[in-house]
Amino acid sequence: MKKKKKNKPTDKEPQERAPKDYLLRTWLLFLVVALGLGALYFLPEKVDRWELTKVDLLSDLRYQAPDTTNNAKGAEKLSEHARKDNARVRRREQIYEQIKAEAVASSSSNTTQPQEHTKVVSSEDNTIIDMTPEHDGLRHFFAQLRRRSSLGRPVRIAVLGDSFIEGDIFSGSLRSMLQARYGGSGVGWMPLSSETAGFRRTIRHEFKGWKEYKQLHKKGDYPLTGYYFTGQVGDWVRYTVAKGDRPFEIATIYYRASQPVSLSVSTNDGEARTIELPATEREGLEAYRLAEGHISTLKFSLVSGASGFTCYGVSLDASSGIAVDNFSTRGNSGLPLASVNDALNASFCAAHPYDLIILQYGLNIISPKQLDYSHYTMKMGNAIRHLKATTGRAEYLILGVSDRGKKSEGKVVTMPAAVKLEEAQIHLASELGLTFWSTRAAVVRLGGIGKLAERGWAAKDYTHLAHRGGAELASQFLEAFLLEEKYYDAIR
Structure with a gap:
């Protein structure tokens, strides 16, 4: 029996290709990723209201x-x-x-008693x-x-x-x-409206209306409070003493007004009465006592004189x-x-x-x-x-x-x-x-x-x-x- 001869490869037949070298690509990818992560270090800590977590590859060093x-x-x-x-x-x-x-x-x-x-x-x-x-x-x-x-x-x-x-x-x-x-007693100074009213525990603060001006965001004339408020007829605010706290004794409003202002005021959920705030001098502000006694709740609303009325806040204090x-x-x-x-x-x-x-x-x-x-x-x-x-x-x-x-x-x-x-x-x-x-x-x-x-x-x-x-x-x-x-x- 004749042996079969092995076919010799010819130049026309495809030869086996050598494997590609990916090492360079790997190093380039690594370099790009490292540079990208390094650039994250220079991002600002805060964008609008969003806090960003700092990425620092060298933090351990x-x-x-x-x-x-x-x-x-x-x-x-x-x-x-x-x-x-x-x-x-x-x-x-x-x-x-x-x-x-x-x-x-x-x-x-004297440190033995647990508290x-x-x-x-x-x-x-x-x-x-x-x-x-x-x-x-x-x-x-x-x-x-x-x-x-x-x-x-x-x-x-x-x-x-x-x-x-x-x-x-x-x-x-x-x-x-x-x-x-x-x-x-009392929580002292209170604004008419507040973005923190929902989680403040020392008083219950409810309100409707009122336009707030903040020194941090808008030019104007401010005392150390850093804000003031204007309103329209019907705007109101209500303060309620926190459960378990003592009632306050005096409620005072601080304001400026180019003409008399009428407010409807009630305390302890009683019958409302109308009071009139007199017009003020141009340079300063005035204080007006809204109520006194043993007060657990205070509510007032704007009845008339909204034009030219600026309120800086209210103090809820004891005497x-x-x-x-x-x-x-x-x-x-x-x-x-x-x-x-x-x-x-x-x-x-x-x-x-x-x-x-x-x-x-x-x-x-x-x-x-x-x-x-x-x-x-x-x-x-x-x-x-x-x-x-x-x-x-x-x-x-x-x-x-x-x-x-x-x-x-x-x-x-x-x-x-x-x-x-x-x-x-x-x-x-x-x-x-x-x-x-x-x-x-x-x-x-x-x-x-x-x-x-x-x-x-x-x-x-x-x-x-x-x-x-x-x-x-x-x-x-x-x-x-x-x-x-x-x-x-x-x-x-």
Whole structure:
């Protein structure tokens, strides 16, 4: 049998192709993806109302400053440099250090009882730092507090800030604690309409109509409230005291009007009565008492005179004790205070005088890439000077920026930018000779913004507090406040 011969390949037959080399394409794809992800780092933190999560491929390689409260030490050193060196001031410093040491010792020996709120142990860092030469930055306020029963009005505190305190967070808890100790009732200042009415717990606020003007968005003449309202006939507003709270005693409206204005007013769901607000002078505003007594509900509506009527708000207070007014404006940096109308604000503070003004700003300024805030605090200093010129004898306290966190290696850590902004605010308080309290240090003592968010005491944006977190922060502030009271009682 003949063997079959193998066919030899000819040039015309197709030969087996060599495999393609995809290595270059792979590397090019990798490079494009890496560049795309790297570009995401430069996206803004916020687009309109949408918060964007930062994409940082090198986050594990970046140095993260540890959470610390050491800025308080720097503030104390600055306050020491601000002091006059004389026998009276040295004696005051000795008294203050002794009171502080006694408070820390007393708190440390009294921490066995469990409480609903987290027990706050007095800390040497939990103090209000006084940057004034005589260490008397709150002397007038505490003098007013001692004579509160004879003032003929409540001792008033205004808390001006941004979304950190909106919905009466922090200020509402502080008000409750202070009124429980010093007397008073009512939630203080109220706008006619509000975007936070739905989640504010300290009062039920209902309204219909009213056009709101905000200093942050529209030019105009504003007092420190930062807003005003106009309306049409039929617009109304109703305030109802929160369940379990004491009734307020006096309801006062603050307004301007080119002609008399008629309002229909009812209290405690009783029969409405018509009152007439007189026309006002052009430069200032006027206050008119709408009702007094034991008031749980107040409702009023606009009957006539809408043209030329501007309302700034209503105060719901007691005749004595203490009042805490919340002035929160979402997105506010504090700089609009520089454009408060002088004559209007002077007339407002004459009709509604303040003894202490607390400034809480800064969260809207923080940027992860910015560590120098000297330009901001320079402009903020000008704004505070402008405001102080029209607020009478009110004393000022700066609440430092709160703890603001970001994720790193699966953990929430303090943004270095928050620490740097706080440092700048401390220097601002020193420059202006004001008092300062570290909000950030207080939040860190509670575990930090990340831990508070885990407990539901803060939002997952690692910036804003929930109502429980605000209550815990107010408790820490009250501790520092009471230490100041002991000091001022000792040196009076």
